[in-house]
Amino acid sequence: MTLDTTVDVAAPAPAKPARRRTVRPGRLGVHAFLMAVSLAFLAPLLLAVYASLRPYDETSKYGYFSLPRHLSFDYYQQAFSDSGMTKYFVNTMIIAIPGVIVTLFLASFVAFAVSRLRLKGGIVLLMLFTAGNLLPQQVIVTPLYVVFNRIPLPYWMSDSMTMFDSYWAVVAVQVGFQMGFCVFVLANFMRTLPQEILEAAIVDGAGVWTQYWRITLPLCRPALAALGTLQFTWMYNDFLWALVFMSDGDKLPITSALNNLRGQFFTDYNLLAAGSVIVALPTLIVFLLLQRHFIAGLTLGSSKG
Amino acid sequence: MSLTSARRAKRRGPRRFTRRDLVVLGVLLGIPVLLDIAIVWGPTLASIVLSFTSWDGIGSIHWVGTQNYTNLFTNYPPFWPAVRHNLMWLGFLGLIATPFGLLLAVVIDRGVRFSRFYQSTIYMPVVLSLAIVGFIAQLVFSRDQGVLNAVLGNKDNPTDWLGDPNLNIWMILIAAAWRHTGYVMILYLAGLKAVDPTLKEAASIDGANERQIFFRVVFPTLRPVNVIVGVITVIESLRAFDIVYAVNHGRNGLEVLSVLVTDNIIGEASRIGFGSAIAVVLLAVSMGFVVTYLVQEIRGEKNR
Numbered sequence: 001m002t003l004d005t006t007v008d009v010a011a012p013a014p015a016k017p018a019r020r021r022t023v024r025p026g027r028l029g030v031h032a033f034l035m036a037v038s039l040a041f042l043a044p045l046l047l048a049v050y051a052s053l054r055p056y057d058e059t060s061k062y063g064y065f066s067l068p069r070h071l072s073f074d075y076y077q078q079a080f081s082d083s084g085m086t087k088y089f090v091n092t093m094i095i096a097i098p099g100v101i102v103t104l105f106l107a108s109f110v111a112f113a114v115s116r117l118r119l120k121g122g123i124v125l126l127m128l129f130t131a132g133n134l135l136p137q138q139v140i141v142t143p144l145y146v147v148f149n150r151i152p153l154p155y156w157m158s159d160s161m162t163m164f165d166s167y168w169a170v171v172a173v174q175v176g177f178q179m180g181f182c183v184f185v186l187a188n189f190m191r192t193l194p195q196e197i198l199e200a201a202i203v204d205g206a207g208v209w210t211q212y213w214r215i216t217l218p219l220c221r222p223a224l225a226a227l228g229t230l231q232f233t234w235m236y237n238d239f240l241w242a243l244v245f246m247s248d249g250d251k252l253p254i255t256s257a258l259n260n261l262r263g264q265f266f267t268d269y270n271l272l273a274a275g276s277v278i279v280a281l282p283t284l285i286v287f288l289l290l291q292r293h294f295i296a297g298l299t300l301g302s303s304k305g
Numbered sequence: 306m307s308l309t310s311a312r313r314a315k316r317r318g319p320r321r322f323t324r325r326d327l328v329v330l331g332v333l334l335g336i337p338v339l340l341d342i343a344i345v346w347g348p349t350l351a352s353i354v355l356s357f358t359s360w361d362g363i364g365s366i367h368w369v370g371t372q373n374y375t376n377l378f379t380n381y382p383p384f385w386p387a388v389r390h391n392l393m394w395l396g397f398l399g400l401i402a403t404p405f406g407l408l409l410a411v412v413i414d415r416g417v418r419f420s421r422f423y424q425s426t427i428y429m430p431v432v433l434s435l436a437i438v439g440f441i442a443q444l445v446f447s448r449d450q451g452v453l454n455a456v457l458g459n460k461d462n463p464t465d466w467l468g469d470p471n472l473n474i475w476m477i478l479i480a481a482a483w484r485h486t487g488y489v490m491i492l493y494l495a496g497l498k499a500v501d502p503t504l505k506e507a508a509s510i511d512g513a514n515e516r517q518i519f520f521r522v523v524f525p526t527l528r529p530v531n532v533i534v535g536v537i538t539v540i541e542s543l544r545a546f547d548i549v550y551a552v553n554h555g556r557n558g559l560e561v562l563s564v565l566v567t568d569n570i571i572g573e574a575s576r577i578g579f580g581s582a583i584a585v586v587l588l589a590v591s592m593g594f595v596v597t598y599l600v601q602e603i604r605g606e607k608n609r
Binding site: 027030031033034035037038041042044045047048051059060063064065066106107109110113117123125127128129130131132133134135136137138139140141142143144145146147172173175176177179180183207208209233236237238239240243244255256258269272273276279280283284286287288291 | 322323337338340343344345347348349352355412413415418426429432433434443444452455456483487536540544546551562563566567570571580583584585587588594595603
């Protein structure tokens with residue numbers, strides 16, 4: 001999930017040649033094709049919303065693909081209270097908010113050092129971080145699981161007295177793993193900034209910290225916004241780290257809370273659908289509001305294009 | 306790492322960094338580097354070492370040589386099905402989802418109206434958690450009430466799309482492709498926007514038709530994007546975890562390598578040495594692709 005391109009959308013695209021505006025049959029075909037694909041991509045989401053509005057008795061009798069006889073928001077209320085959504089939502093925020101902020105702070109400094117200070121060995125650093133982000137998560141799970149179990153933490157930091165089963169473990173892994181992606185993207189972005197600004201600052205006697213915090217970071221606001229939204233969605237959606245490093249069910253993030261809606265012997269899929277819609281809602285809202293940032297975050301990179 | 310690089314830089318220009326600058330560099334490069342080593346690289350090396358032991362996580366560590374690997378390849382029934390499923394995942398995403406994403410990007414890039422709408426809807430599944438994708442898959446593919454059986458109208462003899470071990474992997478692949486296509490499309494759209502239009506004009510003046518322009522002119526200039534899309538496809542296929550875990554915890558026809566690793570280390574057995582061996586197999590395969598990618602990147606870096 002975590003990758004990036006080396007193409008810059010932010011760069012002014014060269015003007016496209018004027019296109020003919022006449023409607024040709026070929027163009028209608030293109031629209032029919034794109035419309036069909038869009039609908040097919042949207043259908044599962046709409047289906048989940050539709051299913052969540054209908055009572056179980058009705059869908060079990062007539063199936064999900066049938067006309068509605070009774071629609072209500074009851075399942076949303078039930079999903080919200082039955083699964084203790086609020087608690088898990090707070091848990092997710094405890095992980096995602098510090099995770100995103102720390103990741104962006106550390107990654108932006110590394111990116112700054114690598115791309116702006118012309119350190120020797122900078123490229124090695126860049127590779128170290130980028131390659132680290134591409135490793136399969138399962139490779140690092142085992143040793144971390146063992147090590148976290150052996151790191152004692154005082155009670156005020158973790159009620160399990162170890163790093164295992166604490167938010168510290170999950171946040172640390174999120175930061176360590178996601179940093180690679182952010183370093184790569186930000187280093188590419190910073191390379192596109194004019195070097196003269198920094199040189200002027202150096203002449204004025206600015207130290208490394210000033211060059212980074214006061215001069216480079218403000219210019220990176222668009223990249224940071226894009227990465228921030230992207231990282232937030234990834235950390236919000238993550239499922240594996242908490243599953244492995246948490247044993248106390250009360251500390252699990254919201255994606256795992258959906259499992260609470262499954263019964264031991266019987267699962268009401270309509271209830272599950274309502275739960276899924278509630279869990280997906282924050283990311284969908286973030287996506288629709290910040291669409292432009294979002295897509296830029298996936299695609300922004302260097303001046304290579 | 307940070308200190309040596311700083312020191313080396315200092316050697317080049319003696320007055321470049323003040324003492325305070327070196328402290329800032331040391332701390333703010335040191336923390337991320339140490340974190341990266343502690344969280345990513347250290348554990349990776351440890352996994353490789355542990356894969357040659359028979360450790361259960363509690364007792365002392367016994368060196369067993371390559372026994373875990375021998376067991377894995379010859380004596381562990383879920384292993385080869387899992388490898389097959391991961392390869393099917395790679396084939397399906399690589400041969401169907403990725404080209405489809407490219408096709409959509411090319412069509413949308415030609416400048417149709419409402420392109421923003423198409424782009425957003427097709428991209429939307431990407432922001433969903435794979436866990437949710439797994440749940441939605443159950444609504445569609447469920448045997449008795451699922452939409453697919455209702456649309457196909459086979460009420461008397463319904464197909465158990467997710468329960469039949471010969472079928473369910475394909476259904477999961479469709480769900481995974483649903484998400485992968487949008488991602489690939491966005492990456493290619495960005496790449497296509499950066500292609501110099503004069504190249505296309507020159508080719509069409511030379512008498513090339515649209516297909517020739519795309520395959521001979523545009524596609525080769527997309528090489529950096531192709532590399533990235535290739536790496537994403539491979540890594541995603543190898544990492545595949547959440548979606549099968551959400552559907553049935555990766556059993557009964559849905560075994561994949563990542564689930565086997567998780568099962569072995571957090572299951573009751575806690576066979577850490579053995580779980581690590583599976584993880585190392587996963588690592589070895591993905592490293593091949595990561596190295597290819599990095600070589601490309603370094604080359605690009607030199608051309609700058």
